[in-house]
Amino acid sequence: FxxxxxxxxxxxxxxxxxxxxxxxxxxxxxxxxxxxxxxxxxxNRTFINALRVERNVMFLILTLIILVAAFNIISSMIMLVRSKNADIAVLRTMGASGATVMRIFLMTGASIGLVGTLTGTVIGLLFCWKIGSIQGFVESVSGAELFAAEIYFLSTLPAKVDAAEVGLVIGMALFLSFLASLYPAWRASRIEPAEVLRNE
Incomplete structure (x- = not known):
């Protein structure tokens, strides 16, 4: 003044x-x-710090979701081992070692994790690349503007694919799926064929 x-x-x-x-x-x-x-x-230090905290929280939430999926793999693999007890016993009597049986179930669990990870990655990338079209479709169906310019700072949802973060998530998901397969595979390798066949 x-x-x-x-x-x-x-x-x-x-x-x-x-x-x-x-x-x-x-x-x-x-x-x-x-x-x-x-x-x-x-x-804008406060705002940027808030964004960083939000980013870390979202990564934590994503990690928890992956952990839930890993526990699903564990339960599914344990049920698979139980249902295949007789088949595992037959393989053992035919000369298959415990390491061979363990490797079979490790490959099964890893395959489940690989298919799930690739499917989720493709869906996530398509969602990021087509976020504008998805927003327009939702607005046309609902008849309401999702991000009104007079209310929000942004009228559209910005999306950027970070190759490093995508690779980190893929690597973590594959590692956890492999880790989740270890215990069921170990249990399968410890099955005693004589005891299983006697109870059949």
């Missing part, structure tokens, strides 16, 4: 927002100490 033709602030835009810290240090080295230099990361 009362500054007339004088400026109180100067905004500088960079071509790459990720290099803003280096640009801020460069500008701070040029101007005198009586001026304060800060970037958009510093001005």
């Amino acid at each position: 009362g500054m007339k033709d004088r400026a109180s602030a100067l905004e500088i835009y960079t071509a790459d927002p990720q290099t803003i810290s280096a640009t801020r240090e460069l500008v701070a080295g040029v101007v005198s100490d009586q001026y304060r230099v800060f970037d958009w990361l510093q001005r």
Whole structure:
């Protein structure tokens, strides 16, 4: 107020927002100490921290979902082992070792995890790539605008596929599915063929 033709602030835009810290240090080295230099990361620190927390929470929720799926694999594999007791006993009497039986059930569990992971990955990628079309379809069916511009900061849902995060989730899902198959496979390898065949 009362500054007339004088400026109180100067905004500088960079071509790459990720290099803003280096640009801020460069500008701070040029101007005198009586001026304060800060970037958009510093001005929106609270909001950015909230986004990071939300991102970590979403990753935790995704991990819990994968753990539930892993427990489903464990229960399914245990039931499969119980239903195949006689077949496992026959294999053992024909000369199959415990390691061979364990390898068979490990491959079965890993195959279940692989198919589920690939299916989920494809569906997730399609959802990210077609999020605008999905939003438009939901709005046309419901007759309501999901993200009104006068209420929300964004009128559409932005989606970006991060290859590193996708790879991390795929790797974790495959590892947990393999880990979930270890105990049922070990139980299958410990079945005594003589006892099973005697009870049949």
